[in-house]
Amino acid sequence: MIPISIIIPAFNEESGIAVTINKIQEVLKQHDFEIIVVNDGSTDKTHELALACKVTVLKHHKNLGYGASLKSGIKAAKFDYILITDADGTYPPSAMPELISKADQADMVVGARTGKNVNIPFMRKFPKWCLRKLANYICDRKLPDLNSGLRIFKKEDANRFLSILPNGFSFTTTITMALICSDKVVEYISIDYNRRKGISKIRPIRDTMNFLILIIRLCLYFEPLKIFLPLSLVLGLSSLAWIIWTAITTHNITDAGVLTFIISLQFTVMGFLADLIVKKREK
Numbered sequence: 001m002i003p004i005s006i007i008i009p010a011f012n013e014e015s016g017i018a019v020t021i022n023k024i025q026e027v028l029k030q031h032d033f034e035i036i037v038v039n040d041g042s043t044d045k046t047h048e049l050a051l052a053c054k055v056t057v058l059k060h061h062k063n064l065g066y067g068a069s070l071k072s073g074i075k076a077a078k079f080d081y082i083l084i085t086d087a088d089g090t091y092p093p094s095a096m097p098e099l100i101s102k103a104d105q106a107d108m109v110v111g112a113r114t115g116k117n118v119n120i121p122f123m124r125k126f127p128k129w130c131l132r133k134l135a136n137y138i139c140d141r142k143l144p145d146l147n148s149g150l151r152i153f154k155k156e157d158a159n160r161f162l163s164i165l166p167n168g169f170s171f172t173t174t175i176t177m178a179l180i181c182s183d184k185v186v187e188y189i190s191i192d193y194n195r196r197k198g199i200s201k202i203r204p205i206r207d208t209m210n211f212l213i214l215i216i217r218l219c220l221y222f223e224p225l226k227i228f229l230p231l232s233l234v235l236g237l238s239s240l241a242w243i244i245w246t247a248i249t250t251h252n253i254t255d256a257g258v259l260t261f262i263i264s265l266q267f268t269v270m271g272f273l274a275d276l277i278v279k280k281r282e283k
């Protein structure tokens with residue numbers, strides 16, 4: 001099996017970090033791997049507990065974010081394959097051997113939280129469903145899990161997109177869509193998702209809005225026509241309907257209808273120009 005670097009971002013995870021590391025070491029004891037814990041400005045005993053497990057521990061002097069921690073770990077990794085997981089006990093280390101076994105058959109293998117035991121807070125389910133539907137439209141495929149934190153990918157692919165990978169929780173969403181929109185092979189396996197140990201760092205409303213903005217931004221970056229064409233179509237048809245209606249009822253064509261139609265044409269042109277820029281960048 002391929003050697004891997006396992007990266008665990010940790011911010012105030014003293015209740016789960018040691019258990020998580022010990023379980024990984026037990027599950028992969030016959031495997032060639034390194035564990036890199038990135039202490040993201042923790043103020044509890046996360047750092048000391050991780051060091052006691054005899055793994056590599058990097059330290060941020062202040063909290064920089066989930067994505068920033070992963071970036072630090074990726075830069076420090078000595079192996080070509082990166083496996084990421086969380087420190088809170090939510091992702092089962094028992095799924096790692098299957099992820100690793102499939103790594104040479106795909107560019108990224110993701111643990112989709114679709115198993116029999118999945119504990120996602122109720123308040124997060126509907127926003128996640130909406131975001132996943134939007135991502136499905138952009139990527140032209142069904143994504144079982146958009147932002148799972150258990151996955152394995154190649155270090156070279158992460159480095160390729162490092163400039164657009166955010167420092168926050170949307171790191172996983174970004175790398176998922178970046179690889180799929182770049183025609184990379186992304187496979188999924190079904191996993192369980194346990195109740196976390198400790199307090200969640202996710203802010204439901206704020207992070208959901210950030211995810212929505214991110215997905216639209218990624219669409220503009222990789223598939224701009226999927227934003228501009230529907231928008232121009234809606235504006236164009238609406239303006240034509242308004243022009244026809246006012247012409248019939250008032251025997252006059254309003255300036256607002258003409259202006260809206262011109263704007264729809266501008267969106268169309270902008271979409272094709274953006275698409276040309278994307279195609280040129282890919283070359």
